[in-house]
Amino acid sequence: MCTGRIDPQFVLKAFQSGADGVLILGCHPGDCHYKEGNYKALRRFHLLKRMLKQFGVDEGRFRLDWVSASEGEKFVEVIRDMVATVKKLGPLMTDKEKLRVG
Amino acid sequence: MGKPKVAFYWCASCGGCEEAVVDLAEDILKVVEAVEFVFWPVAMDFKVKDVESLGDGEIAVSFINGAIRTGEQEHMAKLLRKKSGLVVAFGACAHIGGTPGLANFVNRKKIFDWVYFNAPSNDNPGKIIPQEKTKVEVGELTLPEFYDTVYTLDQVIDVDYYLPGCAPPPDLIMKAVEAILSGNLPEKGSVLAPDKALCDTCKRKTTKPERASIKEIRRVHEVMLDPERCFLDQGIICLGPATRDGCGERCINANMPCRGCFGSTSRIEDQGAKFLSALASIIDMNEEEEIKRIIDSIVDPAGIFYFYSLPASMLRRRLDI
Ligand code: SF4
Ligand code: SF4
Ligand code: SF4
Ligand code: FES
Numbered sequence: 240m241c242t243g244r245i246d247p248q249f250v251l252k253a254f255q256s257g258a259d260g261v262l263i264l265g266c267h268p269g270d271c272h273y274k275e276g277n278y279k280a281l282r283r284f285h286l287l288k289r290m291l292k293q294f295g296v297d298e299g300r301f302r303l304d305w306v307s308a309s310e311g312e313k314f315v316e317v318i319r320d321m322v323a324t325v326k327k328l329g330p331l332m333t334d335k336e337k338l339r340v341g
Numbered sequence: 342m343g344k345p346k347v348a349f350y351w352c353a354s355c356g357g358c359e360e361a362v363v364d365l366a367e368d369i370l371k372v373v374e375a376v377e378f379v380f381w382p383v384a385m386d387f388k389v390k391d392v393e394s395l396g397d398g399e400i401a402v403s404f405i406n407g408a409i410r411t412g413e414q415e416h417m418a419k420l421l422r423k424k425s426g427l428v429v430a431f432g433a434c435a436h437i438g439g440t441p442g443l444a445n446f447v448n449r450k451k452i453f454d455w456v457y458f459n460a461p462s463n464d465n466p467g468k469i470i471p472q473e474k475t476k477v478e479v480g481e482l483t484l485p486e487f488y489d490t491v492y493t494l495d496q497v498i499d500v501d502y503y504l505p506g507c508a509p510p511p512d513l514i515m516k517a518v519e520a521i522l523s524g525n526l527p528e529k530g531s532v533l534a535p536d537k538a539l540c541d542t543c544k545r546k547t548t549k550p551e552r553a554s555i556k557e558i559r560r561v562h563e564v565m566l567d568p569e570r571c572f573l574d575q576g577i578i579c580l581g582p583a584t585r586d587g588c589g590e591r592c593i594n595a596n597m598p599c600r601g602c603f604g605s606t607s608r609i610e611d612q613g614a615k616f617l618s619a620l621a622s623i624i625d626m627n628e629e630e631e632i633k634r635i636i637d638s639i640v641d642p643a644g645i646f647y648f649y650s651l652p653a654s655m656l657r658r659r660l661d662i
Contacts, residue, residue, distance in 0.1 A: 246614070248611050248614045248615065248618075251611055254655075281629060283622075285629075286617055286636050289637070289639075290617060294446075294643060294656050294658075296660060332660050338657045339490075
């Protein structure tokens, strides 16, 4: 799926469902199959990151990066780094009782 | 057969929804004619025990406005639910949390610290804060629990219908009352307003940006507002794209942008995120540092995107406190 198709609601849904981090990976700028999708994603990402901070979601839990299909090594590196960051941050507190969700 | 019994109650509310009923003007006489009010604390002298003494389901319909912020409000909502055939969440606060719901960016402790200790107008040397139980000579006094989190009405009880708006406009109220009296009701759970976006009926929609075209985001006091042009096209945040139609563009007609009091259409789950997405799409900038600069110029994104809908949003509140 092109990163330009990623609705911010998907990201919130992931956090709401208990994800401790969300990582979006897309084609490098200039390489998007739909030309501008990743630029749109970049704008949404920065705005969403800023907004999530106001919800008490640490910046480290939400990341956007560019990895092309041929960059196996970078892919591994980004994932490792994300996992390490999220592990350090620990679980995101979603107090189901306080929030009265099922 | 007697007239249908009706209750009108307020929870965490500003009173504006009560005022909206008075704003029905002469239409209110039609309503009074057709129904019997059994509970309406703001206007008539009833007691809780009057409600308690009714049979289950005996009230035809309870209109409840305001969000749920205290234990007493939850208790009253539950009592009215038990005694009523239908419950209508009346107004933005009951429907989606409303402006009281913005308190979900903080918690009880922060609110109490500010209100009872730190607000500049305070003089509280004894550091007194309200207690749920206080012993006095004559016995024990109680106050309701003040919750950490503000809830929408449907997060504490089952709700049959929603009348959106801060406050709901008279035409929608009358339509809802007529529908209830005639039994001509839509599917349970419906919002009693059109299911399309505000922009669809907005007079300014011809100038609404279709693609990336704005380079700055401004606040209403920073510019001379063009009374004809779409607010978004002027770089002004207007929640129209993520907001349900039906208010008659009250704010737009007063040359003010929409803040989303009608909540979203049924296809949108999170009003704030939906608006965020729409806004990011029309920012005309691909250079990362510039994007950040433009985004940082929005003073309080979460507060504005969820001006009315924070408790109804996917995350519901600030998570780390
Ligand atoms: S919806 Fe608006 S008018 Fe009604 S109680 Fe809430 S703030 Fe007041
Ligand atoms: S964004 Fe606001 S001003 Fe523009 S068309 Fe929609 S409701 Fe009207
Ligand atoms: S323009 Fe928006 S904020 Fe104003 S009354 Fe209509 S829905 Fe509510
Ligand atoms: S196709 Fe658009 S980001 Fe990869």
